[in-house]
Amino acid sequence: MNWYMKPSMTERRAMPPRAPALLETGLAGETVLLDPAGIAFLPDSRTMLVSDLHLEKGTALSGRRNFLPPYDTRETLLRLAVTLARHRPAVVVSLGDSFHDGNGAARLADEDRALLSSLMAGRQWVWISGNHDPDAPAGLPGDTASELCIGALALRHEPSAGSPGCGEIAGHLHPGARVVQRGRSVRRPCFAIDGRRMIMPAFGAYTGALNILDRAFHGLFDPQEMRACMLGQDRLYAVARNRLIGD
Amino acid sequence: MLGGDGTPPYLAGVTDAPAALVEDIDSVALPRRFRLWFEGRGWQPRPHQRAVLDLVTAGRSALLIAPTGAGKTLSGFLPSLIALDGRPRSRPGAAKRGIHTLYISPLKALAVDIERNLARPIAKMGLDVSVETRTGDTPGHKRQRQKLVPPDILLTTPEQLALLLASKDADRFFSDLQTVVLDELHSLVTSKRGHLLSLGLARLGRMRPGLTTIGLSATVADPDGLRRWLVPQDPPGAMAEIIEVKGGARPVIRILESDDRIPWSGHSARYAIADIYEEIRRNRTTLVFVNTRSQAEMVFQELWTVNEDSLPIALHHGSLDVGQRRRVEKAMETNSLRAIVATSTLDLGIDWGDVDLVIHVGAPKGASRLAQRIGRSNHRMDEPSRAILVPANRFEVLECRAAVEGNYLGAQDTPPLVDGALDVLAQHVLGMACAGPFTADALFDEVRRAEPYARLAREDFDQVVAFVATGGYALRSYERFARIRQTADGTWRLSHPSVAQQYRLNVGTIIEAPMLTVRLARSQRRSGPLRGGLVLGQVEEYFLEQLAPGDTFLFAGKVLRFEAIRENECFVSTAADTEARIPAYAGGKFPLSTYLADQVRAMLADPGTWSRLPDQVADWLRLQRDKSVLPDRDNLLIETFPRAARHYMVCYPFEGRLAHQTLGMLLTRRLERLGARPLGFVATDYALAIWSLGDMGAMAARGDLSWAALFEEDMLGDDLEAWLDESFLLKRTFRNCAVIAGLIERRHPGKEKTGRQVTVSADLIYDVLRTHEPDHILLKATRVDAATGLLDVRRLGEMLARIKGRIVHRDLERISPLAVPIMLEIGRETVGGEASDSLLAEIADELVHEAIDD
Incomplete structure (x- = not known):
């Protein structure tokens, strides 16, 4: 019996993806559509937001001879391509930590660089700088900014301290949530959101999640208003704070 | 204990080495000191001890199979002690002599035990022989000193051997090695530790071509496998000599007869606690064995609630704090305990003093396992061990009965040996590079001399080497940082000393669950x-x-x-509560052995044997015969019936929980496609139940569903593959393979605070790798592992072949007596185990309701 000799992903990949249900929400008066793939879309300005791509994370440890499969960049870009095709944004804002480290862009394999360029073509692209990638990615087009304002929303990598003056969308913290239902635990990346602020889930294929009950999120949200919008297969699940379980 | 105090020199009922085997070898004369020592204690060497001595002295390797108490340990060391005693005294100024004998045991504690037991005869005889242990607990300065001044006999573990072999001075360190003694070989060979050890042995054999090995083992189903394991497979199939000591006194085993009702299902054996307590009171020291940690906790707590005499009853399992475990062990040695409730941490051959009764709670799952556990009582071969089996539910009554008969028949059902794992090979290849440059050809030949790797394909070996070098990815990203590199002369060399450091931190094959x-x-x-x-x-x-x-x-x-x-x-x-709210999973950790399953089926099919069962169990079977039908030895019984707006299908393959779980996953996929709308399933060691919205019985009657097609062997093809890809089981297996192979660094105590969001989780790596390079060597290793370990695909395949054309279906109006136990498991067990969106949907929906109610 050598069934294990011929794994095939073809069948699975050939299946047409079910159209995911978007979740519409308001943030400081602006309409925001959340996509269960982990990106946000601002319909008024046709802007797509993605955060913490952490491209080239797999190869980041190679100097220490730790050889993780180097396909995370490809995977992340392919997933990004799917969301770009779905929303056809005029503007893409990558909310920082787009590359796992300062040399990440230089390590891009030729095919991946070409793929990324094709995704960027024909639209405006803004790299917000993050703590992992404070400088503009080497050899790539696109604008660079430390933060950006669109309508009533400030877009930045790290959430500002305390209550934001205007609406804010940030990344950096890789929010995830955990619920326990009928003796079983489900943990998923999530959008953390109250009426004023939203923190985006990390999009990269090798990025993990930090439970939003962790100290790092302390003081960022109104506990009464906060929802964790957990990423599901084809929809989002909004869960109130009192149902969440810490790690 | 060496020899065992007070044991007569020759034991009645012991058949020893056949004369022919030893005839062509000169019998070794026992040196005077040894003769006097034996005589001083009123002993003579036993025939099997002589046989091992003669064989090893003649340079032949041997497998000694003997029951507990036969003086196995002395058999293993006697040849070395005599050889070492006969050495000329080393002259002052001469080079230090290296290790003469290496002893390898699966447990640190066992090595320490042996050191103590060897010290006595060595001191008594005044031998000039040094014995030391080297384990993970040995302090650094002692390890260094051992490298400079090695003992004559080194007692160690497979991991420590791997580390010794991976150092540059390994050749010198082992240059005087004559003999390797492998203790508890039966338990070592079936695991990845065994694979690692076999590779180490192959390396030792290459360094020391005349090396003799002595394997000490309990009785096993396939002794020839172990005989091959002990010697280089060059030519393939070569075997060590075998000396088998039969018998020992036959154990007295009975099944607990309780006046209380035997439960239909569950694993707690709560009904029998009063009877168990009574037995503890009647005996001096009782060892209560259970199958899982949670069972141990439960039984321990229940015993104390009835412990009116406040007897000293202790608990021992692997998760308890080490300090607490040591205290229990100490108390045990000094005979100050009346009973100890234990899991398999006490399985192996440590001497536990005067245990006079073993109680086994739950079914033993295998006849050999039972025999070994019972061997814990009464370390003397001539007195019968006493044991009581306590079945926790009705199916276990059948299983216990079959095991008791199996034990009387001397049936053996130890697990079969499997081919060496590729992740272990990867670890070994890196270790060998740490020892020095190698050529792929030579290392391949060497590795194939180890029995588990004798059938290794060159292609797999080369992929493993590529993996060790740069991860072995099709995308060549890491050439620049290769861990090992092929140089101009064709040899592979370590690219940097830090790689050796990395290897040392990750050595070993035991991956503890976090x-x-x-x-x-x-x-x-x-x-x-x-x-x-x-x-x-x-x-x-x-x-x-x-x-x-x-x-x-x-x-x-x-x-x-x-x-x-x-x-x-x-x-x-x-907590103030007396009942815990969350029941820990208490099912058997070990799958029911094929042998026992067959015996249970035979017993069901033959009403003549039912008189040996408790009345309530026999009545239960009679009721099943009247209401439905009993499965026979070779067929598969399927029952369908409705219950509370759902439709159930229960089948009884008796192939163990793992195989049933896999079958359940595959059948629900098929039933889904057939439109039966299955909702879930639950598996036990004996049966599988699937429930659905569609009426499967009616579908079969209409011809919309064919049982033969449903149970067709081809489910092990595409269905299995498709399911596996998504399975969380595979992710867990992948993590272990990745750690052993060195892709993911081991979590070390105290260095774990890096946090989940910093390290890349194995699950994410698995998802990316299987999408982008499904043929990668680690995924191959993972699938093989899962197929044998987690899914029991082999056994499922054999079952599907066996029942072809022999499916018996009964469409019933209501649940059958035989189906009651598994139906009671529904709700107690979580189904499937995949983290699913449906749970999230429930929670999100609740939120909506809350919002509306406000």
């Missing part, structure tokens, strides 16, 4: 900060995953309330 320390919280105020108190032990992270604060569970003999997790510690408080 554990968290369980600590009593000092502050029980709701708002106050939690402060750490007493450490109770360790518990698997995945168990805590299912707990929410406030949930209670049983651990370390207490009902505990789960408070919170801080870093790597789980804070708990003592």
Whole structure:
């Protein structure tokens, strides 16, 4: 019996993806559509937001001879391509930590660089700088900014301290949530959101999640208003704070 | 204990080495000192001890199979002690002599035990022989000194051998090695540790071509496998000599007869606690064996609730705090305990003093396993061991009965040997590079001399080497940083000394499930900060995953309330409850052996044997015969019936929980496609139940569903593959393979605080790798592992072949007697185990309801 000799992903990949249900929400008066793939879309300005791509994370440890499969960049870009095709944004804002480290862009394999360029073509692209990638990615087009304002929303990598003056969308913290239902635990990346602020889930294929009950999120949200919008297969699940379980 | 005190020199009922075997070898004369020592104790060497001595002295390797108490340990060391005693004295100024004999045991504790037991005869005879242990606990300065001044006999573990072999001075260190003694070989060979050890042995054999090996083993089903294992497979199929000591006194085993009702299902054996307690009272020291940690906790707690005499009854399992375990072991040695409730941590051959009764709670799952556990009582071969089996439910009654008969028949059902794992090979290849440059051809030849790798394909070997070098990816990203590199002369060399450091930190094949320390919280105020108190032990992270604060569970003999997790510690408080709310999974850890399954089927099919069963169990079977039909030895019985708006299908393959679980996963996929709308399934060691919205019985009657087609062997093709890809089981297996192979660094105590978001989780790596390079060598290793270990695909395949054309279906109006036990498991077991969106949907929907209710 050598069934294990011929794994095939073809069948699975050939299946047409079910159209995911978007979740519409308001943030400081602006309409925001959340996509269960982990990106946000601002319909008024046709802007797509993605955060913490952490491209080239797999190869980041190679100097220490730790050889993780180097396909995370490809995977992340392919997933990004799917969301770009779905929303056809005029503007893409990558909310920082787009590359796992300062040399990440230089390590891009030729095919991946070409793929990324094709995704960027024909639209405006803004790299917000993050703590992992404070400088503009080497050899790539696109604008660079430390933060950006669109309508009533400030877009930045790290959430500002305390209550934001205007609406804010940030990344950096890789929010995830955990619920326990009928003796079983489900943990998923999530959008953390109250009426004023939203923190985006990390999009990269090798990025993990930090439970939003962790100290790092302390003081960022109104506990009464906060929802964790957990990423599901084809929809989002909004869960109130009192149902969440810490790690 | 060497020889065993007071044992007569020759034992009645012991058949020893056949004369022909030893005839062509000169019998070794026992040196005077040894003769006097034996005589001084009123002993003579036993025939099998002489046989091993003669064989090893003649340079032949040997497998000694003997029951507990036969003086196995002395057999292993006698040849070395005599050889070492006969050495000329080393002249002052001469080079230090290296290790003469290497002893390898699966347990650190066993090595320490042996050191103590060897010290006595060596001192008594005044031999000039040094014996030392080298384990993970040996301090650094002692290890260094051992390298410079090696002992004559070194007692160590497979991991330490791997480390010794991976150093540059290995050749010199082992240059005087004559003999390797492998203890408890039967338990070593079936695991990845065994694979690692076999590779180490192949390396030793290459360094020392005349090396003799002595394997010490309990009785096994396939002794020839072990005989091959002991010698280089060059030519393939070569075998060590075998000396088999039969018998020993036949154990007296009975099944507990209780006046109380035997439960239909479950694993707690609560009904029998009073009877167990009575037995403990009647005996001096009783060892109560259970199959799982949670069972141990439960039985321990129940025993104390009835312990009116406050007998000293202790608990021993692998998750308890080490200090606590040591205290129990000490108390055991000094005979100050009346009973000890234990899991398999006490399985192996450590001497536990005067145990006069073994009680086995739950079915033993295998006849050989039972025999070995019973061997724990009464370490003397001439007196019968006494044991009582306590079945926890009705199917276990059948299983216990079959095991008792199996034991009387001397049936053996130890697990078969499997081919060497590729992740272990990867670790070994890196270790060999640390030892020095190698050529692929030479290392391949060497590796193939190890029995588990004798059938290794060159292609797989080359992929493993490529993996070790740069990860072996099709995308060549890492050439620049290769760990090992092929140089101009064709040899592979370590690219940097830091790689050796990396290897040393990751050596070994035991991957503990991630554990968290369980600590009593000092502050029980709701708002106050939690402060750490007493450490109770360790518990698997995945168990805590299912707990929410406030949930209670049983651990370390207490009902505990789960408070919170801080870093790597789980804070708990003592709960006032007497019942824990979260039942720990208490099913058998070991699958029912094929042999026992067959015996149970035979017993079901033959009403003549039912008189040996308790009345209530025999009645149950008669009832089944009247209401439905009993499965016979070779067929597969399927019953369908409706119950509470759902339709059930129950089948009885008796192939063990793992195989049934896999079958359940595959059948639900097929039933889904057939439109039966299956909702879930549950598996036990004996049966599988699937429930659905569609009426499967009616579908079969209409011809919309063919049982033969449903159970067709081809389900092991595409269906299995498709399911596996998504399976969380595979992710867990992948993680272990990745750690052993060195892709993911081992979590070391104290260095775990890097946090989940920093390290890349194995699950994410698995998802990316299987999408982009499904043929990668690690995925291959993972699938093979899962197929044998987690899914029992082989056994499922054999079952599907066996039942072809022999499916018996009964469409019933209501549940059958035989189906009751598994139906009771529904709801107690979580189904499937995949983290699913449906749970999230439930929670989100609740939120909507809450919102509307407001």
